Amino acid sequence: MKRTKIVDIFNPELIGSDVCVKGWVRTRRGNKNVQFVALNDGSTIKNIQIVFDLTKFSEEELKPITTGASIHVDGKLVESQGKGQTAEIQAEKLEIYGTADPNEYPLQKKGHTLEFLREKAHLRPRTNTFSAVLRVRNALAFAIHKFFNEKGFVYLNTPLITSSDCEGAGAMFQVTTLNLNDLPKTEDGKVDYSKDFFGKPASLTVSGQLEGELGATALGAIYTFGPTFRAENSNTPRHLSEFWMIEPEMAFYDITDNMELAEEFIKYCISYALEHAKDDIEFLSNMYDKELIDRLKSVINTEFVRLTYTEGVKILEESGHKFEFPVFWGADLQSEHERFLVEEHFKKPVILTDYPKEIKAFYMKQNTDGKTVRAMDVLFPKIGEIIGGSEREESYEKLSKRIEELNIPMKDMWWYLDTRRFGTVPHSGFGLGFERLVLFVTGMTNIRDVIPFPRTPNNCEF
Ligand code: 4AD
Ligand code: MG
Secondary structure (H helix, E strand, C coil), X not given: CCECCXXXXXXXXXXXXXXXXXXXXXXXXXXXXXXXXXXXXXXXXXXXXXXXXXXXXXXXXXXXXXXXXXXXXXXEEEECCCCCXXXXXXXXXXXXXXXXXXXXXXXXXXXXXXXXXXXXXXXXXXXXXXXXXXXXXXXXXXXXXXXXXXXXXXXXXXXXXXXXXXXXXCCCCEECCCCCXXXXXXXXXXXXXXXXXXXXXXXXCCCCHHHHHHHHHHHCEEEEEEEEEXXXXXXXXXXXXXXXXXXXXXXXXXHHHXXXXXXXXXXXXXXXXXXXXXXXXXXXXXXXXXXXXXXXXXHHCCCCEXXXXXXXXXXXXXXXCCCCCCCCCCCCCCHHHHHHHHHHHHCCCXXXXXXXXXXXXXXXXXXXXXXXXXXXXXEECCCEEEEEEXXXXXXXXXXXXXXXXXXXXXXXXXXXXXXXXXXXXXXXXXXXXXXXXXXXXXXXXXXXXXXXXXXXXXECCC
């Protein structure tokens, strides 16, 4: 018999028919006459209840069906008597694929802490919480591709191994095949990278933007969606060493067009998840965050506030609120500042623009005041910065001057500067941190709980 996925089994038309299901046992309970097994196959948050009549099955046969075991059951789908479910299966035939020794299988009881489950990241997708999070993550990934595809953006794959530092933050992981215990040296005692795999120093990328700009100034509008690596030593609930980023880049967009796209994009993704991962979001809301669905809807239905960094700093300074980090014009805003603006002051998402040039990357378009650049960060409740972007400096002279000022090696940037030498155009783009979006939509509070296998300082297990 052909297998029916559990997500499809609650179809009323199937009542009365013979079905085949396969999955992992969540629980077994019952008495001498009848045993109930809750089975899940990962296709939905819902379990199907399987009823074993002990006149048809021996206790011995059912004994290996413990939490975590994998089984195949054929039987009749009937309306359920029990509350909380519409259908159940009266088992006719049982096949056990694999047992899970109750003394060894770590996911025994309900209500393991998220910290405990992080140490069992290889098995945690079998829990309700993580399977729900991973399905929401999947829905969001699909929404992202759908959104850009519908707008005619080209999906561009930018390299993961690179020899330039896009954000200029110096937080890069080096890539080398040199023997670290016996490094080749040049005459002046430095590492001789000409002997390394690429013949020069190479790293994992912190952003695909620079190559994205090459794409946008040829194809009109592109987006990237790929892994990004940052060796910042930030052990916070919102930072990963390896995270996924979506970076659209558009020719002929100014900062206002950029802000409009960012707002439309993020609302689209949240709406898509609410519609297509409804059961999972409801489950997560019930378990962890009763206000989740209201918060998601309120973001979709509200216009984001737009305000300059200078105005934002003024509000923070005049708030009388005591922040852990001092706030003054020129300071890089901390998550506490961003969240104050969003959660306390405006009570809605904020797009902050025109930051001091000193705290932003070299490629941002310089304003005529000589002090600020055309940056835009989208700030979200519970998250802080979810998107960072800008209009780009399209003037060859201004851009190369800024590169010099910041002592960025010009010879590494020749290909990037060529976009400004040949047919330069106004253009803009932004980067959305995928896990920060998943955090927001799932209502989880630690970024380690929204990626299957988190990488953070001192943590590279699995
Ligand atoms: O603000 P960031 O550093 O911007 C860029 O990388 C630009 N090149 C984007 C662009 O304009 N194309 O990073 C963009 C976003 C942040 O807003 C945040 O959501 C996320 O990436 N992000 C991180 N997410 C998880 N862990 C980290 N360590 C992150 N660092 C940034
Ligand atoms: Mg940023």
